[in-house]
Amino acid sequence: MTDLGLMSFFLGMEVKQDHGGVFICQKKYAREILKEFSMEDCKSTATPMNQRKKFNKDDGADKVEEHQFRSLIGCLMYLTATRPDIMFAVSMLSRFMHCASEVHLQAVKRIVRYVKGTVDYGVKYTHSQNFQFHGYSDSDWGGSIDDMKSTTGYCFSFGSGMFSWSSKKQDIVAQCTAEAGYVATTVAMNQAIWLRRILADLHMEQKEPTQILVDNQAAISISNNHVFHGRTKHFKIKLFFLREAQREGEVKLIYCRTEDQSADILTKVLPKARFEALRNKLGVYNH
Numbered sequence: 001m002t003d004l005g006l007m008s009f010f011l012g013m014e015v016k017q018d019h020g021g022v023f024i025c026q027k028k029y030a031r032e033i034l035k036e037f038s039m040e041d042c043k044s045t046a047t048p049m050n051q052r053k054k055f056n057k058d059d060g061a062d063k064v065e066e067h068q069f070r071s072l073i074g075c076l077m078y079l080t081a082t083r084p085d086i087m088f089a090v091s092m093l094s095r096f097m098h099c100a101s102e103v104h105l106q107a108v109k110r111i112v113r114y115v116k117g118t119v120d121y122g123v124k125y126t127h128s129q130n131f132q133f134h135g136y137s138d139s140d141w142g143g144s145i146d147d148m149k150s151t152t153g154y155c156f157s158f159g160s161g162m163f164s165w166s167s168k169k170q171d172i173v174a175q176c177t178a179e180a181g182y183v184a185t186t187v188a189m190n191q192a193i194w195l196r197r198i199l200a201d202l203h204m205e206q207k208e209p210t211q212i213l214v215d216n217q218a219a220i221s222i223s224n225n226h227v228f229h230g231r232t233k234h235f236k237i238k239l240f241f242l243r244e245a246q247r248e249g250e251v252k253l254i255y256c257r258t259e260d261q262s263a264d265i266l267t268k269v270l271p272k273a274r275f276e277a278l279r280n281k282l283g284v285y286n287h
Contacts, residue, residue: 025122161283
């Protein structure tokens with residue numbers, strides 16, 4: 001074996017390590033995206049999506065060549081490995097790869113324009129006094145116009161930058177905000193349990209329950225209530241699983257205010273000030 005020193009580049013990701021912590025980004029890859037799609041001189045934007053835009057399959061706009069749209073989405077999807085701030089926007093627009101219109105193409109190009117202005121951004125991991133594994137879970141409700149399905153978002157941290165995140169449309173149609181929040185929390189719980197297993201293999205076994213912060217009090221109440229109500233019996237299988245995980249001490253749901261919900265950026269389009277505040281909470285900075 002050869003000691004090559006500190007890692008500086010791996011699979012397109014740039015790693016900078018110093019006494020202050022570790023910074024990972026894909027600056028070189030982001031610039032390659034701009035060059036590949038001839039957007040090096042484009043005007044940058046402050047956010048990846050327009051808050052007033054709603055997307056659906058049949059928007060009446062002209063259809064575009066699918067190859068370019070798919071290529072853009074694929075490139076941006078890989079960029080989300082170090083850019084959770086564009087995760088929701090890329091996930092949202094990836095739903096239209098088989099029916100992309102001019103509206104969808106312009107929306108994807110807006111993400112690229114946002115990347116142009118934040119090309120040096122990445123996730124910063126700093127030394128933390130409070131080395132506690134915890135996560136955030138959030139959802140919208142009926143955000144997809146085409147099928148009225150909701151979006152699940154979660155992220156996990158050890159006290160500084162987030163190291164695991166996701167934004168994905170739910171498989172079922174939630175009949176209320178409580179169900180949407182509950183389904184999202186269940187997905188986050190599954191991820192938390194999987195991460196706990198990995199940490200145990202790395203000799204970092206988590207003795208305490210993993211706290212998952214949720215801003216939906218109804219979802220927390222349902223998970224803690226041992227009586228099934230008529231309004232919740234249609235998702236009671238998931239109910240049993242989440243309750244069992246809490247009872248065994250693997251996860252613990254904690255209420256947090258919507259203002260403190262870091263996963264909010266992974267489930268919906270936000271105004272500029274709110275977006276930038278949550279981007280900082282994710283640990284995404286300019287290096």
